[in-house]
Amino acid sequence: MPGPEMNPVPTSIRAPFTGARFISLPASPWLATFPIALITAIPVVVLLGHLLHPDQAIWHHLWQFVLPELLANTAWLVLGVGLGVSLLGVSLAWLTAACDYPGRRFFAWALLLPLALPAYVTAFVWLGLLDFTGPLATWLRETWGIHWLPPIRSRGGVILVMVLALYPYVYLTARAAFQGMGPRLTEAAQSLGVPRWRAFFRVALPMARPGITAGLMLALMETLADFGTVSVFNYNTFTTAIYKAWFSMFSLPAAAQLAAILIFFVFVVAVLENLARSRRSYALSTRSSQMPARIALKSWGAWGAFAWSAAVFGLAFLVPVVQIADWAAGVYQQDFDARYLGFAWRSLLLSGLGALLVAGLALVLAYAQRLRPTPAMQFTARIASLGYALPGTVLAVGIFIPVAWLDNQLIDLFGLERQVLAGTLLIMLLAYCARFLAVGFGPVESGLSRITRSVDEAAQSLGVVGVRRLARIHLPMLRASLLTALALAFVDIMKELPITLMTRPFGWDTLAVRVFEMTSEGEWERAALPAAVIVLVGLLPTYWLIKHTEHAHT
């Protein structure tokens, strides 16, 4: 660990304002990030600890009969979802951030709404609609005698549904990047004779790369960690194999062996991505303060943009929501009661507090990395983001084991009556951080990378350093990124299941827990009611986020 003298930005210089010195960042920012990384690192290490006693018999079986298929399946899924979410996310982000066309204001926030839907619920709706027994196939068969539809229970079907569920991650982060650029860059390119549409590919797209990559990494990590959606399609991936080894073959070591491969893969990709990016600079020397001149799309262009936005919005949100609303209406009388107030309140409370904590820790992590981008720091930051790529139940158990251990130590030491950690809000919130730190870190890190170092130096020369520099200079410039981190973490926690189930106090059921109670018995219609409430509650932060980020840039 390098000493303060190697610090590229000397934070330890005495500030003229002595109060600032008192609250300046720790001499070594790495010390601040290390405990944050531990939140994720401990559960991961606990899980990987099972590798010490590998289960040879089951591993051999998996190697022979299960791994070949799931490696191919997982690779295709990652490739397909990666291409799909990039195409949808970037195109829609550019349209709503830099262009003007009918409906743009509405689509700007509406295109985020699929985030509020649990992906496996969307998957189940689409399976119901498009499978052999669904209304479309039945109608084709009975009216037209057409017996063939492209099979929805297929690789293409899974990829399609996951793209529709996950593109908002890329949309959101790419949009923040395009907005942060303002129009000057493309104007500059145009003044050099580059046509407008080529300016997008030559200038805007490359400059937005940190943002796009941040969203893409989130979408892909969620793809790798997903169990619910692939189960609906009976599509075998790493995650389904991990669950099979653990819960069907009762072998935690074999599950850990599979999880280790998954973690290693994600880690390598994250490090490579980081290396590739750190060789280039994405910072802008000036920030545009005037109203961005949107590219006004005309006739065909405008209608094309409208049709594209409407199609994605319809397929990713409207159709599933109409089906959910229809189901919910059917069970409303039977299932809706005063308890829903409690479910919604607890969901809001957990998501709100969790999002604040995630965004706060992500800011510390990203800022410390900016202050001192040493390999140790970057390694630490990558570790902290790993939780998002692990299947939720696996991570939940990995979190619970050390918490229970600590509880047991405390009980022995102080002769306590019962657990003091497990089943508390604090542990729940820390557990959410272990899972969702990546969701906050991605947007904040890419936001910071767009702020040029000369800003830091200017502040430095004016004697504004440490926490004051962060608060006065960086935070206002990071506003959009922080709001993005908050909103993403909020809706993700709202939908989160395994950690909530495992760490909630007695009687602390949330909306997501209601969805679980119903879907786990195959009662999808009844699950629609809590799912519909999740959507309603999720609408608020989404709408608020977009209103505020629009404001931040216009």
Next chain:
Amino acid sequence: MHRIRTSLAALALSLSTVTALAAEVVVYSARNEQLIKPLFDAYTRETGVQVKFITDKEGPLMARLKAEGANTPADLFMTVDAGNLWQAAEEGLLQPVNSKSLQANIPAHLRDPDNQWFGLSVRARTLIYNPNKVKPGELSTYEDLADPKWKGRLCLRTSKKVYNQSLVAMMIKEYGEPKTEQIVRGWVANLATDPLPDDTKAMEAVAAGLCDVTLVNTYYFGRLMEKKPNLPLAIFWPNQNVKAKNAGVHVNISGAGVTKHAKNRQEAIRLLEWLASDKAQNLYADVNLEYPVNPKVKPDPVVAAWGNFKQNLINVAEAGRLQTQAVMLMDRAGYK
């Protein structure tokens, strides 16, 4: 003011003594909230004993019990599928309970030979067919569905569901591994479509004519027919005329066991006994259209209308013991 404060203090004191005296039992349950809460509420009304419970999937609950060790707050572990109960006993999470009433009310093949866990409801996995395309006379046994005459006419739920794993495990016990593998390979060869994600989807595929017959738990059939009574679906009880001693319809259980480190052991046993008693059995089973485990108790009229059947009498513990073997066998046979 002072008087109010004193009386408030007295009230608080009396309340705290009440809570200290009020008996309590803590349940970890993988059986869903909507299925168990009505029972616990009824139990509290009848006995005054508070039931605290938390739901989760069985795997995480077992991991939780294990991590908490001797300090676990849980007194009773409740789950679906004998395989999970067997595994909990195997991992030393449960303790034996010697109760005359449990032994009297629960048939021997539906509880642990070592008395660590007890079945509370019976879930029968049977054949559902489309009467427009199949005559009941054509159907006979689970293994017959591997016959080439069913080529392209069979739908199955995914092998990842524990219900199918238990069925195959019990077949391994009954027929041995090589013959079972042959049967499962036969099923896979006869599939009309890739395995479906749940029992309801499998029945809908049969009703829509994609296939002619499938294998489901009866309560899914009951639920679907309640919603859509006109679907062309009928129930068939397989393996009724097989000569073997224990042959019959494959059954599984939902059940419970007292945790090894239960703080309220007596209360847990009392709750368990109550759940298996005549009083609670209908409430327990009927809410999900399952069969009461207690043979003295009649099933829900909807369920009774499906007719009587002979159960497979091999102890359901075998489903747990052979589950890993069954999963491996299905992987080898290409049953996804």
